[in-house]
Every structure is written in structure tokens, then in C-alpha cells.
Amino acid sequence: MSKILKVKNVNDYGHYLGHADLHPWxxxxxxxxVSPIRHSLNNYSVYGLFLRDDANVALDYGRGKYDYHxxxxxxxxxxxxxGKEDNGEQVSITGWALLFHPDLLHSFPLEKHIKEYSFFDYRVNEALHMTDEEHDILVSLMRQIQDELFKKPDELQNTILVGYIELMLNFCQRFYNRQFLTRKVxxxxxxxxxxxxxxxxxxDKLQLTLGLPSVQYCADKLCLSPNYFGDVIKKTTGDTASNHIRRFIIRLAKNGLAAGETVSQVSDRLGFEYPQxxxxxxxxxxxxxPSEYCQQLHT
Structure with missing residues (x-):
């Protein structure tokens, strides 16, 4: 049975590494x-940003190679x-980690819109590969948050911490946008x-047994997380992946209608449950x- 570290609070991870935390959230x-450390397979109840200078993540994507060293x-x-299950091995690593508990965000606007940062659901192979400048910006923010944690708590500390975290997330979004652009191929x-x-x-007529294709199905077949897949399509086409699928289906429908199929026949052939x-x-x-479209074809 796998040994899983339950990170219910930020200090669960810190305690495992021998790190003393200064704030509950x-x-x-x-x-x-804290290096060297042992590996850990973590079940998170917190948010985490892990900046690893030694991470063994391939930098070869598609036909491009990227110098994000x-x-x-x-x-x-x-x-x-x-993470990786603890096998007793001690590993020396460098980099930074920021963990914060959802409770920190209560009563702050970030609590509602943190779900808009889709990169929290990207897979390891979709990680952000940073330029030197991007790396230094994130390390600088890590240090500023660390400095704030060393200060005596007051009524503004959590506001300042949430402000730093939101700023860091916005920089991450900017850096991901850059990464999408540099990976046009x-x-x-x-x-x-x-x-x-x-x-x-x-x-292959899969629509007759599986129904209309979903974003989740397409992402799985392309070995991408749905969020990353959706973001790539949006950056590449300016439209959502679900709309791209719908436009593809409408093109097939138009071909069928133009060839003389009835609305009901097209609906059945494309896998719709009901013609409406x-x-x-x-x-x-x-x-x-569709009926009005057919009328236009014959006028």
C-alpha cells in the first residue's frame, strides 16, 4: 500500500521536511x-507552488527544445x-515552495476567483518552464512573503500575504501565456x-455509442489535462475547445443537409439524443x- 503524506495543513509538509512554520495558513x-530530504507522495488539502531548480521534467516538447534551465x-x-513515494532515499534539491491553506482566503476576493487560475490543474508534463528573469521574479516574491512571515503578526498581515500570493499567481499566468506563445509549433x-x-x-461512428465528443475525451486522447488542453486551444484559435467541437459538428451537419438528409437523419447520424x-x-x-438553413440552400 502506498505511503501517502496527508498535507491537511501547511505545517504537515513543513514538519515532514524539518521546517518550522511561522503562520498557520x-x-x-x-x-x-532543509535539503537533503526524503521523497513524499502528498495528498493536498492546501494550495502549493513548487519552484524546483532541479526538477527532472523533460524540456523537449513537440518539435521544439526550450532553454529554460x-x-x-x-x-x-x-x-x-x-510527488513521489518515500523509498528511504535522501535527495539534495534546490528551489522554493509556497503552501497556503484555503482558509487564508476567506473574505478576500481571491477566494472566489482562484479557480480561474487553470494551471492548478495542469499535469507535471505541462509545468511552467521559466526563463531566468521569470525565475528571479518568483524567487523575489517568495523571499518577500518569507520576510513578512518573520514579522510580528498584526491586523494587516493576512491582507499583505494574500496580496503577495495573488501577485505571484498573476505573474504565473503571464509566464504561462508567454510559454503558450513560444510553443506555437x-x-x-x-x-x-x-x-x-x-x-x-x-x-468510426463513436458518436452512436459514446454520444457527442467531449473536451474531457479529446484531452485524454491527446494525453493532456482538460485545463491545459482548453487553454492551448483558446490561445491558438481564440475560441474554447467546446466551441471548436461544436463548430466541427455543425460543419458535418451542413454537409449532410446540403446532401439531402433530413434534420432528423442528420441528428441521428451525428449522435444527438433528440432532434431538438x-x-x-x-x-x-x-x-x-436547420430547416431555415435548408430553405436557404434552395432559394
């Missing part, structure tokens, strides 16, 4: 100060499991594979019903 760890940033959210390759996947899905569901999607995408 926030922890900043400089790995150089300063390290990687991995982000986790409550409910996730990550990889991203366009994902888009091509996405279109091939949709084409094969309908050619097909008509609703068609009108939402095209502004007219």
Missing part, C-alpha cells in the same frame, strides 16, 4: 535550507495527489491532432434553424 520553504514551477490545489500540432481526432471519431437538441445547437451557432 502560509508556509514558504527554501529547499536549500532555471527550473520548473508545478502548482497543486486541494484534492490533488502529487507544439500548439498548432495539438490543434491538427485535435481536428484529426474529431474526424476519426465520427468516421441538434436544432438548438445549430441555431445557437448559426443564428437560424
Amino acid at each position: 502560509v508556509s514558504v520553504i527554501n529547499y536549500a535550507e 532555471k527550473g520548473t514551477l508545478l502548482c497543486v490545489a486541494p484534492g490533488q495527489v502529487g 507544439e500548439n498548432s500540432d495539438i490543434l491538427v491532432r485535435f481536428d484529426h481526432l474529431l474526424r476519426d471519431y465520427f468516421e 437538441h441538434f436544432s438548438r445547437m445549430f441555431k445557437k451557432q448559426e443564428g437560424i434553424t
